[in-house]
Amino acid sequence: MATSGPAGSLRAVSAPRRHALLFAAQFFAFGVILPFLPAVLAARGMTATEVALALAIGSALRLVAGPMGGRLADALGGPRIVLALGAAAAALAALGFLAASGFALLLLAYAAMSVAMAPIVPLTDAATVAAARREGFDYGRVRSAGSVAFILAALAAGQAVALLGTDAATLMIAAGLAATALAALALPAGPAPPAGARGGLAGFLAPLAIPGFRRLVLVSALIQGSHAFYYAFGTLTWQAAGLGEGLIGALWAIGVIAEILLFFWGRGVVQRLGPMGLSLVAAGAGLLRWAATAFTTDPLLLFPLQVLHAGSFGAQHLAAMMVLGRIVPAQQAGTAQTLHAALGVGLPMGVLTLACGPLFASFGGGGYLVMALLCAAAIPASLALGAALRR
Template sequence: MNVAARHSWLFATQFFAFGIVLPFLPAVLAARGLDAAEVAAVLALGSAVRLVAGPAGGWAADALGAPRLVLACAAAASALAACGLLLLAGFVAMLAVHAVLSAAMAPIVPLTDAVTTAAIRGARFDYGRVRAAGSVAFILAALLGGQAVARFGVDGAVALMVLGCAGAAVAALLLPAAPQAVVGRPRGLAAFTLPLRIPAFRRLLLVSALVQSSHAFYYAFGTLHWQAAGLGAGLIGALWATGVVAEIALFVWGRGLVLRLGPVGLSLLAAGCGVLRWGVTAVTADPWLLFPAQVLHAGTFGAQHLATMAVLGRVVPVAQAGTAQTVHAALGPGLAMGVLTLACGPLYEGAGGGGFWAMALLCAAAVPASIMLGRALSRA
């Protein structure tokens, strides 16, 4: 198995696990005896834990100089924690289990991005095509998870989650050893601030927060809005799938576009797609217009993600890559998404689908922020 295939397998296994966690975890918690308020409390605690645990995992990977080992341990710990969802029940137990599960899973994706972007410098493979394996696995997990729940109940989904996390642990151990980067290796708690001292990194945090968190209203209330507009479940599912398929298409075939536009051009593309996508979604529920708007997910998510990887790979030293990736995930899209998700409830109650205009405004604000990022990169 070549280097690119090993990294593809790592993305596929972890996103298979996430493809179970995101759609089915609330149902698992409800089946363990939690009411709606308790489910919300458990999920909220998980979000808070991830904001701290992600950067902590990245710091540990860099400080030890062993990102593969930390990544494998995090994935293995996630598999063990997920077993708790099978064995325990009740609010307090689920609160504890999900806190541990969230802490373990938090650094997995950003650390994978870190080790993959570092490997690209030597092996010269296409990040987008490798990352596409994760998106494909996410779709397959959602489909298989639904079948597992239908046949075995929620325990079937949890079993698939455990398998995905365990597979990610094995995949991490199968990665080729990277050269030990000693110079610039972070030491002590002050290491968390090292990426923040890089001007381009700070600008990237703002752009990522604006563009990626603009999906908050879509993730929280997109389905409810379309249901209220009379769209059926099958049609809504097809709309969601269209966005992910477009994202995969960009990852697989967009290398030429990435090379032509560069990170700043990709961020400007993402921002422009966001203004158009959320503007269309705000004013209509006509499927003939929504499907083309959903294709723009390739821009709003995919293009910005590729821009992020390009910037981090360019301005962050290899010895600080894990810390930078996890701090970016926590303080950029992670924190902004959490805050905006809370705000989306009152926004939807007051404006309905018109709340998508607020998301379009966030993307419009990302245009000058992207230009500022370009200026910082020109001085890097």
């Protein structure tokens, strides 16, 4: 019997396109959340201090909820149900912003959204990496749909907020998350978990017993964490140097465009380099990017430096997906992806963001030099990762 409804119609679409739609839907939501969620909270009555506190609490909750969602997905035999329920719950929580006012209710809505959203991206990565290995399509090309959606959503949200106010951003976030739930339901159901699959704490920590996984977490923490100063203080540094808002927006955009180009057309290069080579490229790109950015605010130099985002972020992301797809058993894929997202990206990014405040206050753009040192440390860590993968 044919399945009716939007999710059923999506099942007639090829597997790569279904996974691309899933990435596009969730990154549409994130393309609104990242630039406009603070404005949404402020418009509903939060002070600047309360917004900062709420964002910090949301980050802490995601660090815990993400791996828990990954473990649940593995116990269920695949991420489809966790993805769909999480995205649907996050959409409902986002709509709560329209009714809530005052710190307590807004914090409750944001906390619920943070917990529900936490496993969405890493579980989508887990599902897509597994499907790409099984069916032979290019993970990077599929993942590029998310980056394209992120840019388009950020641009559209800017116009919508200017015309209609911050409630428009809230509705766009909820719509993107609801679409994510539908796209998740269109994924094929995973196999039943093996009878011997470990549950509880043993299953939760199982990926950490894999030497290559531990090495990967360290490399990702150093390289992805090195972006903390850029994400937190890049715009402020350029504003202080007199760069206009339009120019700053273009600088951010060129980095994401370079990332998209790598994801979409870089399959041959990725396969030739392998995970260790990609991590070395990422470390080298980050070292050059941050060391040079520490000493210049000249747009003629910043634009080519921003192209290195394809290396410093994109290459390491692809390296991580290759490693996780190779060394982690299928029944631990969700747990491994969410642990890597928490320990290799979220936790170091949060800690380093806190450290970047004093760095910026004391040294301005010179704080980028500390980020360059992190990338320098990632070079021997990448070589150690390669050695672990060869064993």
